[in-house]
Amino acid sequence: MPAASQHSLTEFRHIVVMGLGVTGLSVVRFIARHHAKACIRVMDSRMQPPGQDQLPDNVELHTGSWQAQWLADADLVVTNPGISLQTPALAPVHAAGTPIVGDIELFAWYCDKPVVAITGSNGKSTVTALVGEMAKASGIDVGVGGNIGVAALDLLDRGHELYVLELSSFQLETTDSLVLDGAAFLNFSEDHMDRYDSLADYRAAKCRIFTHATTLIANADDPQTHDDLQTNTASSMRLFGFHQGDYCLITDQGEAWLAAHGQPLLPVSSLGLVGRHNVANGLAAMALADSVGISQQGQKAALSTYAGLPHRCQKVAKHQGVLWVNDSKATNVASTLAALDGLDIEGRLHLLLGGDGKGADFSLLQPGLATLDVSLYCFGKDKTQLAALDNTAQCVETLHQAVDAAAYQACAGDMVLLSPACSSLDQFTHFAARGDAFIAEVESMIARQT
Template identity: 45%
Template sequence: MSQVILRSGIKAVVGLGKTGLSCVRYLKHQGYSVAVHDTRQDPPGLTSLQQEFPDVEVYLGALDAQRLMQAEEVVVSPGLSIQEPALTAVSAAGIPLIGDIELFVRAAQAPVVAITGSNAKSTVTTLVGEMAAHAGKRVAVGGNLGLPALDLLGQADTELYVLELSSFQLETTHSLKASVATILNLSEDHLDRYGSMPAYHKAKQRIYRQCQAAVFNRDDTLTQPLLPASVAVSSFGLGQPDLGQWGVRTEQGIRYLALGMDCLMPVKDLPLMGDHNVANALAALALGRQAGLPIPAMLEAIKAFRGLEHRCQHVRELDGVVYYDDSKGTNVGATVAAIEGLGSTITGKVIVILGGVGKGQDFQPLHDPLKSYARAAVLMGVDAPAIAASLPQELTRLHADSMVSAVQIAKSMSVAGDVVLLSPACASFDMFVDYHDRGHQFVRAVGALT
């Protein structure tokens, strides 16, 4: 084991949980004195912390600005807003507010592919990681997905890091300098924290700061970076691409993933359905190319990729109706993408299960996709009335008080050729532990149908 060098100064970690605990482990290994602060009386990870680091002081309850100001830096977990009064006071006193990603990039010795967006972050991050592995790279994947970023530093001889980053993580990251960075898409989300779309957009745009190359979505102008001409910039989109860009070409009636004029792979060979997954594949290709990955290896990875749990995941086909779990569709943009992506590829209609905690979103963007592709909407959760007000008047809408009843109602409304889609456009914590629990309940309910 390497020797720990003791350092002067205290690092305050605010917010425990998986990320906060990873910060404590990293900082202690680096030889720092650490104090932990959490607004909760019994935060997740507290028992593990006390067992591993009994010498670490822990302060629970309301944050004390004066106590925090004793630290040389305050490491804020992404679940806590930096607009908390105690944290704004700390920042005003000149003490840096940083996060786990800032600690990570200070130490990382390999290039970083940095990925954010309102939707599809996890899918694209995982796919780029698979592409790198197919290319023979020693790759480490994590961040807002899977392992906390600091835990990746322990993986020996890493040649490439692929990180999913949330807007919350980007707020406290100041020196990312990614090898390649992207915003995949941007739609209303977390407005309960940001208050406005411009504030959310500003947080996401931080990913491009001092990046060496950037990738943006031509179909979403909010993803476009403002960068010097010296930075390599490429784009992806579902339309026909210009030279050097990524998109879809149609030759003799067959749609292809394409780079400029070159057709690379028929869209029909993608294992995942829907144009939103076509966009995801193109985004991953664009990122991988900028990171130096060979196209043949990336295409092989796409052909082998079966997607992630709760992301438009195929569950079952029964009586000609296909059931999909998109419980990770926690905002309107994700649900619109799922409805349009699936609805445009089937002969029937979509019966969609919607509802939960809306996080201050405008549900009006659901109107047109539902009008075009949906047969019915099954509504549940605390914000069901707000969603109902945005639905097309002619659309059948029914209400459910549990996932079992929602699935049974959806089945009763469906006919052969239809899709039943759980894509709630909302957070889950009014009725479920989290989106995993919501998705698992859906899968169980679908499995029980006869």
């Protein structure tokens, strides 16, 4: 593994943490643990930020705005991933040359064990969790987190032998020193256009994952993940894809297999995950596992048993012949297209779309919808734009109303799929809350009908 960063928190005396919540609290705890003499101040633009009741008594908190004087006095600023580096309050900090980092950069300063990391527009949570399961099946003490589950800094100091991190483009913007044994860029599609000036800027943030990586893992079927990359001469590229790449599908004895370097590992029919997109996720996970020496036995065990994360094509119930599926994690168009690809439905698809599309082009959904017998139920902020996809679409205000409308129309053999193609923040605190609400609505509907 390449040498770890030589930076240390002890270089700094006055540290400002911008943004509280789960990540901000993990940063405060970590700084307090590793630099007891630091003066830590926390600010949050929200009046009542989550986690404020968990702050130590000796940590000052400012809420409702950004405190300019605190920023001027700081010699290190640690920002929450949700805060853009273009935030006007940070302009004087940039001008003064004060370092601005995120929690993943702090992780890089202190991590001394192998790390693999995953980014991409879609599928990164599934691949992250799957690699973690592969490591566990191989007897490796692994820490899994980052943009999924446990904050990265909370994974340190626990005796883990390996770390598997999901990293968003927001986290990568403030990360410069992270050394990775394996780095995967799964796919690239339009998202977060409310944060970035262009798709090129969004892609550039994603590509930062390769900066100090030994093995670069990219999608042979998506040139945006590997074209025009300036790589370290010590690095090697590994590609995964359905029909080409170091990790791809091959046919053996008339059956499709997941294979590494031409050697079959597991038949697709034995994969625990459902859907064509999860075949690609499995191939990417194999490449990452090989980059840190996870055994093929462990890879096979996890690939055949891991059934996926909640809110990602999660089967909720089958009632009166209708299958209800929760894919609330589909917060952009590409995620919904992935869910639609290769669906095998006896009857009609009832698709629930809605939320805040963040400026996305919903017309990109039309090719995926054109191949299906589908009814659309559109809700939330961008319901009108989504309903324009089909002149028979039903337009409602809330997810509750969309579920009711779909339940009224669905018949035995049909599927009702929540795959919104939008963020949830217009009506819910996050995609998981939206998914939980969907599950509750389905369970309530079943209870009323039985």
